[in-house]
Amino acid sequence: MKGLLQFLIGKIILLALASSVVTCYDPSPLQDYCVATNNTNGVFVNGRLCKDPKLVTSNDFYFSGLNTPGNTNNRLGSSVTNVDVRRISGLNTLGVALSRFDFAPGGQIPPHIHPRASQLILVLEGTLLVGFVSSNDYNSTLFSKVLYPGDVFAFPVGLVQFHANIGKTNAVAIGAVGSQNPGVVPIGKTLFGSRPLIDTRLLAKAFALDVNTVRYLQRVFSSEENIVTPIVN
Ligand SMILES: *[C@@H]1O[C@H](CO)[C@@H](O)[C@H](O)[C@H]1NC(C)=O
Numbered sequence: 001m002k003g004l005l006q007f008l009i010g011k012i013i014l015l016a017l018a019s020s021v022v023t024c025y026d027p028s029p030l031q032d033y034c035v036a037t038n039n040t041n042g043v044f045v046n047g048r049l050c051k052d053p054k055l056v057t058s059n060d061f062y063f064s065g066l067n068t069p070g071n072t073n074n075r076l077g078s079s080v081t082n083v084d085v086r087r088i089s090g091l092n093t094l095g096v097a098l099s100r101f102d103f104a105p106g107g108q109i110p111p112h113i114h115p116r117a118s119q120l121i122l123v124l125e126g127t128l129l130v131g132f133v134s135s136n137d138y139n140s141t142l143f144s145k146v147l148y149p150g151d152v153f154a155f156p157v158g159l160v161q162f163h164a165n166i167g168k169t170n171a172v173a174i175g176a177v178g179s180q181n182p183g184v185v186p187i188g189k190t191l192f193g194s195r196p197l198i199d200t201r202l203l204a205k206a207f208a209l210d211v212n213t214v215r216y217l218q219r220v221f222s223s224e225e226n227i228v229t230p231i232v233n
């Protein structure tokens with residue numbers, strides 16, 4: 001009986017811990033809005049500080065320009081324009097953001113992870129091959145689909161995903177994420193273009209490659225420009 005009680009209390013503590021972890025990211029807003037400000041005065045919070053509500057205006061919730069195609073003139077033939085809390089300060093604490101993806105024929109957004117958000121993609125133009133791979137526990141299963149205009153596909157948080165234009169024309173898609181700041185971990189750049197670089201022999205063994213191939217990948221990924229459109233103010 002005592003053992004059972006201890007077991008139950010242990011479970012309750014575990015559950016409490018688990019739920020406090022869950023509320024650690026993009027918590028529900030505690031006010032109507034919390035428009036981000038840069039004025040930190042040495043204080044940091046989980047997210048951004050809020051502007052004085054009396055000073056908030058419509059422009060804090062507004063961004064214009066997502067009708068403009070991004071520049072796909074790069075090795076990957078793609079471009080990502082994010083509208084997150086960095087472009088709409090009013091998104092602070094709201095837990096949503098969206099992006100425009102442009103693809104030249106043959107272009108792709110290479111395998112990557114969003115560490116803080118699940119994602120939806122909506123194809124507006126062209127033909128995309130998209131997919132994600134489940135974790136080890138779920139046998140690294142590939143879930144993949146060819147998408148046409150009007151098609152929507154969902155990507156669970158934290159799993160490796162990719163998007164590729166397999167059509168003969170440009171492709172355009174909109175991505176929606178459940179975070180004001182979903183983050184991105186591009187697999188190739190993270191492993192082969194880190195600063196400083198990860199030990200070459202370690203990577204060669206990890207990926208069953210010879211050291212020269214790893215050096216080649218490190219040269220490519222270290223010098224590669226970012227496909228994410230920079231935020232210019
Ligand atoms: C924060 O600072 C950056 C550059 O210092 C500026 O471009 C941006 O507009 C600022 N954002 C806000 C919400 O004040």
Ligand SMILES: *[C@@H]1O[C@H](CO)[C@@H](O)[C@H](O)[C@H]1NC(C)=O
Pocket residue numbers: 137138139
């Ligand atoms: C993973 O593979 C094992 C062994 O084949 C199988 O028993 C299990 O059901 C699979 N799990 C999933 C989620 O596919």
